[in-house]
Amino acid sequence: MPVTVRIPTPLRSYTDGQSTAEAEGDTVGTALDDLAEQYPDLREQLYGEDDQLRSFVNVYVGDEDIRHTGGADTPLDGDEEVSIVPAVAGGTWVRESGGRKRPCLVAAPAP
Amino acid sequence: MPPQTAVPPQNSTTHAELSTDELQRYSRHLTLPDVGREGQETLKASSVLIVGAGGLGSPLATYLAAAGVGRLGLVDFDRVEESNLQRQVLFGQGDVGRPKLEAAEERLREINPHVEIERYETRLTSDNALDVIGDSYDLVADGTDNFPTRYLVNDACVMAGVPNVYGSIFRFEGQVSVFATENGPCYRCAYEEPPPPGLVPSCAEGGVLGVLPGLVGSMQATEAIKVLLGIGEPLVGRLLLMDALGADFRTLTLNKNPDCPVCSDGPEQTELIDYEAFCGLPSSDSPNGQAVSNASDDVPEISAGDYAARRDDEDGPFLLDVREPHEYEITNLGGALIPLGELEERLGELDAHKGEEIVVHCRTGGRSAEATKLLREKGFDAKNLAGGVHAWSDEVDPNVPKY
DSSP: EEEEOOGGGGGGGGGTTSEEEEEEBBBBHHHHHHHHHHHHHHHHHHHHHTBBOOTTEEEETTTTEGGGTTTTOOOOOOEEEEEEOOOOSSEEEEEEETEEEEEEEEEOOOO | OOOOOOOGGGGGSOOOOOHHHHHHTTTHHHTTTTTTTHHHHHHTTTTEEOOOOTTTTTHHHHHHHHHHOOOOEOOOOOOOOOGGGTTTTOOOOOGSBBBBHHHHHHHHHHHTTTEEEEEOOEEEEEEEHHHHHHOSSSEEEEEOOOOOHHHHHHHHHHHHHHHOEEEEBBBBEEEEEEEEEESSOOOOHHOOSSSOOEEOHHHHHHOOOOOHHHHHHHHHHHHHHHHHOOOSOOSEEEEEEEEEEEEEEEEEEEEOOOOOOOTTTSSOOOOOOOOOHHEEEEEBBBBOOOOOHHHHHSSSSOOOHHHHHHTSSSTEEEEEEEOOHHHHHHOOOEEOOOOOOHHHHGGGGGGTTTTSSEEEEEEHHHHHHHHEEEEEHHEEEEEEEEEEEHHHHHHTTTSSSSO
């Protein structure tokens, strides 16, 4: 069942500039996996090497933080809106990617 | 979750008498239910510390001064730059080059001569934050622009028991909340740890709509007044997201984390820490400006005076600056900039200078000592500029600001 995922400004350069995206999934985890499959560069912004959501990326279903509703297993029935809400300091982190600078939450690993 | 009621800060239980001039000035507050004469007297007896006199600090200070908050503290150490004027409405063209707080105080006194202004022309650090906030402020408004200072302000507010009206902006989007109230969550409850540093932290790269800090800072000023007066439903336990492009405003729930490292009942952290290290930034410049690292014991140094005497020689040393870009903007000695955190992966850029003498500098000499050590390990003839920019300012050119 498709849900709408709201993409925060710093991550929109990973979703072709889209502020929302449709993702399939019956839990938050599966919906975000589907999103990361559509936009592969987004994955490392959201997930750490341990495959856990990064601690500075909060995910909400409606207006509730999933940390308090079951985490990645939080069920979705398709009516909810999922929001990605990263920590924002005022400036942002920028990285060179394909010859252009774009905002990011994590830098590319050193080559 | 039911809205949490505002708890007026303990310090503002006293009221200050209003003069005839003030009664006229504040008439639209005096006739406003929920404020009235008593509320206005409470505002006059209140004090707010505004950290950062920039995009957020401008509307914050302007509106809080106009509203009659009795005492405003401002923390900033920058000078006004041309590029600030697009959003920092406290300042005008004639202020470019002036210390921000000097210009801000002048402007705020013009807006409201009844307000007391305290200037803290310093960088807020783990060493001074509790003293500054503890200078009997009822409330802190966070108008900073970087993660280390955000976590510092949050933790210091929790430890001092002073509410923190938080605002943050990026491009067309803003966030506002009220942290560190008696029963509400703090920033660490929402984001326990900061993102690891990317390649370049830069407000200039990120960009921001000039009006956006006006929206967010005005919202912070509104929340500050609500908290000071104990009226309405402040954003305690809620995060307001403002999307200017979508004209979309919504609030999300923020829960207090019972295991929060700083605001829980048995917090694991009870003192301020090195926030640059916490945020993964080079931390060899300790808050008191002394090098923490022992690297400086191990590497050859050159004094500012000696380098100054040789820099214009034909075979003078190559100067490498390992600070962050925002520091380079504050002042620079004309060196090539490669921040310490990027040095290892960008060593190739220095290949042309192998065999040449390289002088490495930072703010006070700590980070550059680490860089010097790294460069020497890689076969470069590097020396550390002892004391960095500060020593240069003391010994060579007093026009270089010691930030």
